Amino acid sequence: MSLRWRLTLIYAGLLGLLLLVAGSLSYGALRHTLYAGLDDALRVFAEHQAKQDATLKFEPPPQVGDVLDAINRQQPIRMTVYDAVGKVVDWGPSRVGFLPRAGTRQVGAERVFTLRTASGWIQTSQSNQGVQASLRQILHLELLGVPLLLLLALALGYVLADRALRPVDQVSDLGARIARSGHSGERVPQASGTDELARLTRTINDMLSKLDSQMVRERLFAHASAHELRTPISVIRAATTLALEQERTPEQYRDVLQQVESVSEDMSALTHRLMLLATATRPAITQVVNLADITLMVSELHATEAHDKQLHLQTTVRDAETTGDFGALVLAAGNLLQNAIKYSPPRSSIQLSCDADTVSARLTVQDAGPGIPADELPRVTQPFQRGSQTQGLSGAGLGLALVQAVAESHGGQLELFNADAGGLRATLILPRQRRIY
Known part of the structure; x- marks a missing residue:
């Protein structure tokens, strides 16, 4: 697998994990908010009825009570007033029955709030189907949106990875061309800006420039060394050739050997300085x-x-x-x-x-x-x-x-x-x- 795809998949995986965490947190926060709103509505309705019961002592006739019960059954919020022993006093029957415990609870599909009063209990309830429908809609949107976002992230991540690694490809291609041709005169296109890729291309180009100048110096050094050594070698060869052409006197041979010795000392000094020059570049x-x-x-x-x-x-x-x-x-x-x-x-x-x-x-x-x-x-x-x-x-x-x-x-x-x-x-x-x- 190429580096581009590895970077893209890592980026997409991290993004998917972040989306999963963010989606879970947002879903939980929305669920809490919706149920908190439903609970507040039930509590406010019950407290309002408690105030009325404390201030009004109106007992409607039976016919009016039946009408009020019918109206109560049609409302989203069903309210029932119980006495201390759990007998229905007002507002018609409850959907979940008598629950003698104050606070909010979930009973089946009903959200129930029970308020303890001086004369008994007030119970309000409402179906949570609206909340559940809203949560299902949000969940469907998240399940549909996350894969689409991941696909979009894969595409954008690959484009960004390709753009980021393009200078690396250029460096690699240039290195391959230099390795094949042996010519270090080419340069990588300079990336703009001051980021890591710009520094990379500048560093590579500086290295190639130094390498090119070093190779030029080495070629010149090799040619100049050969030229400087050619003269003493030619002198030695000429002196020995002339000495071997015919018989010479011991004095003549001694002169030739002294000449060869003098030239050899010069060559030795020259090669010593060449070695020093070679080691000095390290x-x-x-x-x-x-x-x-x-x-x-x-x-x-x-x-x-x-x-x-x-x-x-x-x-x-x-x-x-x-x-x-x-x-x-x-x-x-x-x-x-x-x-x-x-x-x-x-x-x-x-x-x-x-x-x-x-x-x-x-x-x-x-x-x-x-x-x-x-x-x-x-x-x-x-x-x-x-x-x-x-x-x-x-x-x-x-x-x-x-x-x-x-x-x-x-x-x-x-x-x-x-x-x-x-x-x-x-x-x-x-x-x-x-x-x-």
């Missing part, structure tokens, strides 16, 4: 991390490199707690500092600092290098992309890409811009509290 291990600790640790780890290049490393720390993977953040901060050391001229200063506000925590590295042209800033965070100012310097263009991957995995971002005084300012911005799913 979800971060969430723990409380203080960027002040990371700033101090990174400055100590790379102090020797800065000293060898005669660079002055200025470190300013403030408490900047966030949540994330301590090791990944140390790696990202270290890459920013290594880039600053690489591109800063000797005897210049590098400023390394961290701070925070109520929303985010920031780690900033300001170098004194040539900076990056503004039109090149968006692409230098992609793997194997380098600025035009870095020609002649070693590197594969993976440092900023790695920092960008770490920032995204932590729900943050990497901001790059050229400072007014010169040099590049790189800021790693992380949320103070990241929601964990």
